[in-house]
Amino acid sequence: MIIRGKVATTIKVALVALISAVLLTLTQSAFAKKEYVIAAFLAATIFAINFTYFSKRSVPLKFFLPGILLLAAFVITPILYTVVMSTYNYKTGNYISKEEAIDRIKALALEPDENNSAFDIVVGEFQTSDALLVSDIVNDSYFISTPERRIELNKNQVELDENLVAQASNGFTKLDAGEISASQAAIKRYLYNNEYFITVENLNVGAVFRQSLEYLPQQDIFRSLISDAIYRDNSNGNYVNPEDKSDFLEPGWRDPAWFTNYVRLINDERVRDPLISVFIWTVVFATVTVITQFAFGLLLALALNKPIRGRRIYRSILILPYAMPSVMSILIWGGMFNTEFGAVNEILGSNIAWFQDPTFARVAVILVNLWLGFPYFYLVSSGSLQAIPSELLEAAAIDGANPRQVFSKVTLPLLLQILSPLLIASFAFNFNNFNLIYLLTGGGPREQLDGEIAGATDILISYTYQIAFGSNLQDLGLASAISVLIFFLVASISLYGVRKSKVLESFS
Amino acid sequence: MTKWLRENLWRHITGWIMCAFAVFPLYLVFLSAFNESGSLQVTSFLPREISFANFDVLFNDERIPYLTWMKNSLMISGFVAVVSVVIGAASAFAFSRLRFKGKKFGIQLLLLIQMFPAILAISAVYVIMERVYKFAPSLGIGTQAGLVLIYLGGAMGVNIWLLKGFVDSIPAELDEAAKIDGASAMQTYWQIFVPLAAPVLAVVSLLSFIGTFNEFILARLFLIEVESRTVAVGLQQFIGGQYSENWGPFAAGSIIASIPIVIIFLSLQKYIISGLTAGSVKG
Numbered sequence: 001m002i003i004r005g006k007v008a009t010t011i012k013v014a015l016v017a018l019i020s021a022v023l024l025t026l027t028q029s030a031f032a033k034k035e036y037v038i039a040a041f042l043a044a045t046i047f048a049i050n051f052t053y054f055s056k057r058s059v060p061l062k063f064f065l066p067g068i069l070l071l072a073a074f075v076i077t078p079i080l081y082t083v084v085m086s087t088y089n090y091k092t093g094n095y096i097s098k099e100e101a102i103d104r105i106k107a108l109a110l111e112p113d114e115n116n117s118a119f120d121i122v123v124g125e126f127q128t129s130d131a132l133l134v135s136d137i138v139n140d141s142y143f144i145s146t147p148e149r150r151i152e153l154n155k156n157q158v159e160l161d162e163n164l165v166a167q168a169s170n171g172f173t174k175l176d177a178g179e180i181s182a183s184q185a186a187i188k189r190y191l192y193n194n195e196y197f198i199t200v201e202n203l204n205v206g207a208v209f210r211q212s213l214e215y216l217p218q219q220d221i222f223r224s225l226i227s228d229a230i231y232r233d234n235s236n237g238n239y240v241n242p243e244d245k246s247d248f249l250e251p252g253w254r255d256p257a258w259f260t261n262y263v264r265l266i267n268d269e270r271v272r273d274p275l276i277s278v279f280i281w282t283v284v285f286a287t288v289t290v291i292t293q294f295a296f297g298l299l300l301a302l303a304l305n306k307p308i309r310g311r312r313i314y315r316s317i318l319i320l321p322y323a324m325p326s327v328m329s330i331l332i333w334g335g336m337f338n339t340e341f342g343a344v345n346e347i348l349g350s351n352i353a354w355f356q357d358p359t360f361a362r363v364a365v366i367l368v369n370l371w372l373g374f375p376y377f378y379l380v381s382s383g384s385l386q387a388i389p390s391e392l393l394e395a396a397a398i399d400g401a402n403p404r405q406v407f408s409k410v411t412l413p414l415l416l417q418i419l420s421p422l423l424i425a426s427f428a429f430n431f432n433n434f435n436l437i438y439l440l441t442g443g444g445p446r447e448q449l450d451g452e453i454a455g456a457t458d459i460l461i462s463y464t465y466q467i468a469f470g471s472n473l474q475d476l477g478l479a480s481a482i483s484v485l486i487f488f489l490v491a492s493i494s495l496y497g498v499r500k501s502k503v504l505e506s507f508s
Numbered sequence: 509m510t511k512w513l514r515e516n517l518w519r520h521i522t523g524w525i526m527c528a529f530a531v532f533p534l535y536l537v538f539l540s541a542f543n544e545s546g547s548l549q550v551t552s553f554l555p556r557e558i559s560f561a562n563f564d565v566l567f568n569d570e571r572i573p574y575l576t577w578m579k580n581s582l583m584i585s586g587f588v589a590v591v592s593v594v595i596g597a598a599s600a601f602a603f604s605r606l607r608f609k610g611k612k613f614g615i616q617l618l619l620l621i622q623m624f625p626a627i628l629a630i631s632a633v634y635v636i637m638e639r640v641y642k643f644a645p646s647l648g649i650g651t652q653a654g655l656v657l658i659y660l661g662g663a664m665g666v667n668i669w670l671l672k673g674f675v676d677s678i679p680a681e682l683d684e685a686a687k688i689d690g691a692s693a694m695q696t697y698w699q700i701f702v703p704l705a706a707p708v709l710a711v712v713s714l715l716s717f718i719g720t721f722n723e724f725i726l727a728r729l730f731l732i733e734v735e736s737r738t739v740a741v742g743l744q745q746f747i748g749g750q751y752s753e754n755w756g757p758f759a760a761g762s763i764i765a766s767i768p769i770v771i772i773f774l775s776l777q778k779y780i781i782s783g784l785t786a787g788s789v790k791g
Contacts, residue, residue: 029643038639059693060608067599067664074661075621078629078636085632296526303522306515314523316774321530323773327724327740328762331747332533335755343536371529432625435724439744461627468631469729476631483628494623 016053020046041077045069079487086480089257092473093250094237101253102215105239108250109213111226113196120165121198121206123185124174126151130185132198132206133158133174135166142166145190145198177203213249222249254477261481271478274454274463281362282459286430289369290423296370297377298415302407305385322375330439333368337440356445358456365457369436373426384418385411424497428490437462460486541759562756566764574761576735577742581721581765584652584738588659589717593709595660596667601697603668604675605683615672622665627725633658634729655730659723663716670715674708675701711779714772721769739765 023046030039048069052061096104122133129146135158136142142153158166168174180186180203189197190206198206213222213231222231222239231239231248237255241247264271300318304311321329336343337354345352354360388411396406416423437443443462446455453466460482468479544559566574602608603615634649637658641648648654682704683696691699702709724740731737737745743765747758 026644026647033643035639035643038636038643058608060602060606060611063602063606063693063697064599064614066595067668070595070657070661071621071664074633074658075624075626075629075665078632079621079624081632081636082629085635299522300526303519306519308516308519310520310523314527317527318530319774319777320534320770323770324534325718325722325740325762325766325769327722327744328766329533331744331758332537332762335747335758336533336536341755371533374526375530428623432627434627438725461625464628465630465725469634476635479631483631487624487628490625490628491620491623498619498623 012053016049020050023049041073045073082480082483085476086261086484087256087258088254088477089237089260090254090477090480091475094252094254096251096253098253098255101251104251105213105222105249106211106215109211109222110199110209111212113208113210117208118201119198119206119208120163120204121200122165122167122172122174123180123200123203124172126172130183130188130190131172132190132200133166133169133172134198134206135160135164137164142169144169144172145192147188147190150191150193257477261477264478265481265485274452275482278454278458278460278463281457282431285362285365285369285457285459286427286433288366289373289430289433290427292366292370293373293426294377294381294419294423296374297379298381300374300378301381301385305382318378319375321371322373322379326372327435327439329372330368330436333364333371334440337364355441358445361441361445361457365437365440368440369430369433372436376426380419380422381415384415387418388414421497424493428493428497431459431490431493432461432486433459434461434465438465537759537763540756541763543756562760565757566760569757572742572746572757572761573735574739574742577737577739578765580652580731580736581739582768584656584659585717585720587656588663588720589713592660592663592667592716593671593713596664596712597671597702597705597709598697599664599668600671600675601701604672605680605696605701606693618665618669618672622669624665626662630725630729633726637730649730650732650736652731652736655726658726658730659720663719667712667716670712671705671708674705678704711776714776715779718769718772 023042027039027042027046030036030042048065052058052065120135120137123130124133125131126144126146129148131144131146134143134145140155142155142158144151144153153166153169157169159168161167175183175185186200186203189199192198192208196208196210198208201207210225212226213224215222220233223229224231229241229243229247231241234240234248235255236257238252239249265275266272304314335341337345339345339351339353339356342354344354352360354364392410392414393406396410401409437457437459441455441457443455443458443466446452446458453471454463455466458466464479464482464486467475467482541562542558542560544557544561566572603611603618637649637654639648640654641650645651646653647657678701683691683700686696686700721738722740723738724744727738727741728744731741734742734745739761743758743761746761747754
């Protein structure tokens with residue numbers, strides 16, 4: 001039952017047209033919001049889709065284009081962008097682009113007048129311009145203020161309420177809250193006098209400010225209109241007063257920092273020392289995990305390698321930890337290690353604060369990971385044990401080897417050879433076993449009072465996550481640099497594994 | 509008898525101990541789920557009464573939109589499972605069967621990409637989707653649609669790689685014969701490859717389903733609204749910090765959420781363990 005001919009062509013054209021239309025709309029809005037890279041990517045996508053499905057030139061492209069586009073958009077681009085981010089000073093306080101930062105600094109540079117004057121206001125329109133109807137009750141003066149001018153009003157030109165606040169005036173149209181939030185009226189600056197202006201604090205109150213900083217685009221500096229101080233671009237994402245380095249303007253912007261983040265990994269001891277200890281624990285954790293999982297899996301496989309009674313029942317029970325969704329199992333174990341209510345302490349009759357002590361927390365992490373992983377190695381070891389030719393074992397026995405020797409001299413070396421790609425893959429997987437650490441201990445225990453980010457059970461990837469999203473200071477640049485480092489580590493482990501399993505042979 | 513003891517006793521003892529280890533946490537979960545006190549404090553390892561109070565909380569307490577979470581998880585995982593395999597199969601076919609420039613490079617790139625742990629690029633994904641949100645609020649950060657797109661992208665590498673391995677094992681004579689009979693690449697794909705590969709496509713999509721259902725961290729970062737969460741994120745947030753209080757409903761919830769996965773898993777056992785997933789470890 002294949003759709004062909006005109007029907008198929010019609011469906012194809014309709015589908016491509018629909019997708020192109022959606023993407024085109026997205027391109028336009030991306031362009032309007034100045035996201036030029038995303039807009040260009042979307043435009044290229046539209047072009048690729050139309051070219052591929054309306055030309056007769058490339059048949060293979062018709063097959064793999066959707067997959068490749070998804071890979072490019074959501075895997076390759078983020079990988080490349082991680083590399084880009086790692087060369088930027090990209091963190092809380094230096095998060096936006098320079099243009100946005102300049103706009104924000106200008107908007108935030110407000111200096112109140114000496115009396116901190118604030119007036120009752122009504123937001124509305126006057127002669128097609130946004131306007132405020134201002135009641136300066138203290139001085140008994142009323143006026144309408146627009147961004148460009150100020151129109152004084154006599155008391156008899158306004159309608160006052162019982163608090164002497166002007167509510168209406170001839171020619172002034174009040175806007176309701178919905179209209180105000182839909183317009184720009186609340187964020188404009190309204191003329192007060194030559195120096196000062198009024199900003200809308202809330203719908204009923206306006207405050208008097210003057211601009212305290214001006215931006216000089218030619219020199220790329222900010223100048224204080226009050227103290228005449230100068231703020232220069234410090235090439236690290238902030239405008240700083242050269243005479244007082246602690247005097248800088250908020251917010252900063254993400255600035256190219258080239259290899260600074262990588263240099264920090266080596267030179268800055270507050271970054272380097274935790275990184276080294278986390279790295280050591282990551283390697284220990286992954287190694288011990290693989291060894292324990294494999295040892296227990298192999299022991300079981302050997303024990304159940306004979307058709308003993310109940311073998312099928314054993315097998316179905318043993319596979320359960322592997323079949324459970326791991327997120328659930330980890331959370332359950334987290335509850336079992338609870339100091340007061342946990343089943344583990346209950347059984348041991350102890351009162352151990354498992355997740356408050358570094359050593360106990362590490363033991364717990366490894367124990368839980370053993371539970372999660374031993375069934376996998378039981379299953380693959382059973383399979384491999386059956387793949388070892390029985391002649392080999394018989395020959396060894398005839399040559400006078402006892403069962404222990406047969407195991408250590410024949411079975412184990414063969415098994416290790418067969419399973420080495422899986423052992424390496426398992427190592428690589430556990431090297432980045434984020435879910436286990438994050439859900440079980442959260443990387444802790446850590447000395448939060450010291451501002452320490454790395455916890456005792458943090459592995460590289462959870463440490464990276466902590467740096468990027470965990471604390472108040474989110475340092476995406478540094479986190480990306482560590483990510484790139486991890487990528488090279490994992491890629492070399494994996495490539496080693498691949499070479500072992502000779503996958504590459506098939507297309508060399 | 510002594511011979512039996514010497515040869516088999518240690519086997520049964522090992523089996524018993526490891527089974528106890530494997531089952532213990534699961535048994536505790538059942539105990540807590542059907543225990544009214546709703547705490548994780550196990551007063552007795554034998555059930556005294558069977559109560560459905562925790563299930564009642566799960567389904568009727570307004571603070572816990574459990575059914576919505578479950579629905580979200582099933583919808584997201586189901587969609588990703590089907591779409592990623594439909595798209596992945598076509599790519600796998602091209603990489604395995606069709607000749608084109610840059611194919612070898614493409615395969616090597618694919619191998620590299622499918623080894624890359626997606627979580628490493630998580631900050632970049634976050635920043636990119638934050639920007640997408642600025643111009644397309646229905647696709648950016650905080651939306652299920654955006655999350656699904658990222659899952660689809662992430663599933664591509666592995667799926668194409670697994671499926672390519674399978675296509676490679678279909679004898680080339682089959683489609684060469686079809687070619688001689690005048691079939692185009694499209695016809696070969698639809699009439700030879702898809703019918704042959706149907707069981708494998710089903711297995712790979714079920715594997716995708718399990719993987720997506722189990723995914724935690726992207727969902728946690730993306731889905732901020734309580735109503736839009738997946739069951740994994742919802743339950744984790746729900747017990748966060750105060751295990752003793754919510755343990756009962758959590759246990760009940762995790763049992764229900766695990767049932768579909770355990771069933772799929774057990775029925776796919778032989779595929780998961782066989783060469784199909786050689787070199788990959790379940791997450």
